[in-house]
Amino acid sequence: MTKQELHRVVYCSRVRLSGPPAGIARELRDILATSRRNNMRADLSGALLFANNCFAQVLEGPRVAVERCFERIQNDPRHSDVTVLAFSPASAREFPKWSMGFAGEPGAAHDPLAFVVFEGAFARDRPESGSAVLGLLHGLVRREEAWALA
Amino acid sequence: MALRAALLGVAEGVILLDPDLRLILCNAAARRRLGWVGGSPRRGLALTTMLEHAGALDTAERMTIREHCAALLAEGAMPAIGRDSAAAEKELAFGDFAMRLRWLDGQGVMLSIPMGGDGGEVALRDPLTGLGNRRAFQAALAAALARPETEAALLLLDLDRFKHVNDSLGHPVGDALLRLVAQRLRASLRGGDTLVRLGGDEFAILLPRAEGAEPLAERLVDLLSRPYLVEGHLANIGVSIGIARAPADAAEGGMLLRRADLALYAAKAAGRRQFCLFRPEMDARAQARQALETDLRRAVALGQFHLHYQPLLEVASNEVIGFEALLRWEHPARGMVPPAEFIPLAEEVGLIVPIGEWVLRQACRTAASWPETVLVAVNVSPVQFADGARLLRAVDEALASAGLSGTRLEIEITESVLLRDAAETLATLHDLRGRGVRIAMDDFGTGYSSLSQLRSFPFDKIKIDRSFVSEIEGESGGKAVVRAIAALGASLGMTVTVEGVETEAQAAFVATSGGHQMQGYLISRPVPSDAVAALLAGRPASARAGLARTASSDGA
CATH class of the missing domain: 3.30.450.20 (PAS domain)
Structure with missing residues (x-):
């Protein structure tokens, strides 16, 4: 895969998980573990944010791998209202170290910053949402670098 | 042997x-x-x-x-x-x-x-998606329904906005998108289900059971509406689904397909991105439509159409300066069929083209018998503008055979005409103008982007939609709208006609608001052609009297 093919997608979706927080947390760990495994193999990196019952995700890698992975994610019934905020070629990875970062704790109180960003992301015609979500993920990933799940 | x-x-x-x-x-x-x-x-x-x-x-x-x-x-x-x-x-x-x-x-x-x-x-497979094709589907349908007391559900799927994606991103991306759609569909089905691509952006699913079709359809509407990343592009499409079940809705394959198709039509009509189950009244509606279409086709040949003419009164001179030709269809059994009932159907099936040409011929012939100063206005459908050359030919022939000058013909169009292929439409409008024909924008104010439309072509006239006039006497701002449009029209050098004037108070207001012409029941209902002469002779005096009375009582 050549470097020119590097693409990045940023998207949000609403989480369709119900049940006690512990169960949701287990489900999220599952999602994370699976994507870690798959993404490493496909040369994908990125970050995943869970907050206010929404996912925000950045996926970076060779275009075909990004498209394939995204397609797999679409078929997952555990989320809905998928909104793509940005999809374009990228010159370099924003999250090179992460096979998949995980920011935000299941069941934690609503993060006000995340709330504002998600509101904007799901509303149409907000071209700045993509970079806002990207910035949010950057901040959270840094803040909780040590929190990454094993 | x-x-x-x-x-x-x-x-x-x-x-x-x-x-x-x-x-x-x-x-x-x-x-x-x-x-x-x-x-x-x-x-x-x-x-x-x-x-x-x-x-x-x-x-x-x-x-x-x-x-x-x-x-x-x-x-x-x-x-x-x-x-x-x-x-x-x-x-x-x-x-x-x-x-x-x-x-x-x-x-x-x-x-x-x-x-x-x-x-x-290969004859049974769609090469693009690897799914079964229409033939495979017919075989599966026949096989499923061949067993007695069989239960089945048929889902017909039609992608929303696929054509748009295909046109804007190109066929290779469109094809790749269809493959992704096929994948998402395949992933949602069970072992005994049959999935085929019928062609284009149409798919069908046959379930060997009657239950479970609705939850599946609901899931598919959600799933197929999710975004696609395809060949470096983001694509958003949706799906409409029609469902019919055997044996409840039909026991025979052809009928089951037809009924699922009716349900699909209903899902699309209801705004797309949803599914609809077949209901018996859809059949009745389709039959009624079919019957209307049959009658409509005959109406042209049997001469059941005729034109009525509604006068246009000039405010300044208080004289009738022209008539709008209005199509009437009198069917021996149905009686008078309202235009709102048959015009949309005529447009959909293309009959509006020959009907519209008849209207042009008839209106020009009738107008030729009127005084030279009186013009005739004819409505032309957006569908007629799809073939600009044919429309121009029809206008030329109508004028020539009636011996009418182009300057006495006014063509009324609605905004939707300009929403189609704008460049070609504008060329046709300019060609009409070149023949001396005037162009009027009808139903002004009801469309989406009236102001930008006005800039796109130098209309001779705008006709303010009747809905604003009916609000003149209320508090909902009808007056302000009429005044504003009249001022706008005047500043653009366009004649402003106010439609739907029914009361003397409305007429008095129009006279003081800057409107140039008015039309409505107060002046006259549309009348048969043989009553036009009487109107031309008799109307101005009574109109003047009426206007003078209301204008003075209004204190203007």
Whole structure:
């Protein structure tokens, strides 16, 4: 895969998980573990944010791998209202170290910053949402670098 | 016997019929290509019965084969001298396969189906998605419904906005998108379900059970509406789904398909991105529509249309300066059919073109008998603008045969005309203008982007929609709207006509608001052509009196 093919997608979706927080947390760990495994193999990196019952995700890698992975994610019934905020070629990875970062704790109180960003992301015609979500993920990933799940 | 064995084994599909059109043999390749349903073919089976097993053929195709076999038989019975040897063979094409019919002198008829590029299987598969195709679907449908008391559900899917994606991102991206759609569909189905691509952006799913169709449809509407990343592009499409169930909605395949299609139509009409179950009243509605279309087609030939004329009153001179021609359809059984009922249908099925041409001819002929200063306004449908050259020809012929000057004709269009191929439409409008014909924007204020439309073409006239006039007497701002549009029209050098004037208070307001012309029941209802002369002679005086009275009582 050549470097020119590097693409990045940023998207949000609403989480369709119900049940006690512990169960949701287990489900999220599952999602994370699976994507870690798959993404490493496909040369994908990125970050995943869970907050206010929404996912925000950045996926970076060779275009075909990004498209394939995204397609797999679409078929997952555990989320809905998928909104793509940005999809374009990228010159370099924003999250090179992460096979998949995980920011935000299941069941934690609503993060006000995340709330504002998600509101904007799901509303149409907000071209700045993509970079806002990207910035949010950057901040959270840094803040909780040590929190990454094993 | 050796021949029989040889024929049974060849890759080409072969069916032999005796001179009574009863089956002698039908080999495996033929069965495969025909989507054979049910038990193996018996010797002596009548052709008609045999064709019923051919799931890959529809009713019309079966009939075509029957007719040609009968014709060959009749031809074959003639003495050899008078016979045209070319007529002893016939090749029929059925979409993706061909069938050759040959009269075997006195021995019967041979039907052969040559191999497609990759053998028989390919004829049943859609090469783009790898799903089954329409033929495979018909075979599956026939097989599913062949069992007695069978339960099945048929889902017809039509992608929303696919054409837009295909046009804007190109066919290769469109094709890749269809493959992703096929994948998402495939992933949502169970083992016994049949999924096919019928063609274009249409898919069908056949479930071997009557329940479960609704939750599946709901899931598919959600799933297919999710975004796609395809070949470096983001694509958003949706899906509309129609569902019909056997045996509740129909027990026979063709009918089940038709009813699912009606439900699909309803889902699209309700705003797309949803599913609809067939309901019996959809059938009734479709039949009523069908009947209306049949009557409409006849109406042109039977001369059931006529025109009524509604006067346009000039405010400054208080004189009738023209008439708008309005189409009336009087059906012997239906009575007067309202235009709102038949015009949209006429536009949908294309009948509006000949009807519109008749209107132009008739209106010009009638106007030729009026005083030279009186003009005639004719409504032209957006559909007519799709073929600008034909429209121009129709206008030329109407003017020439009536001996009417182009300056006495006004063409009224709605904003939607400009929403279509704008460049071509504008060219047509300018060509009409070149003939001296005036162009009026009808129903102004009801569309989406009225102001930008006004800038796109120098209209001679704008007609303020009746809905604003009816609000003049209320508090909802009708007055302000009429005043504003009148001022706008005046500043752009356009005549402003106010439609739907029904009361003297409205007329008085129009007179003081800057409107140039008015039209409505207060001045006159639309009248038959023979009443026009009386209107031209009698109306101005009474109108003047009426206006003077209300204007003074209004204190203006």
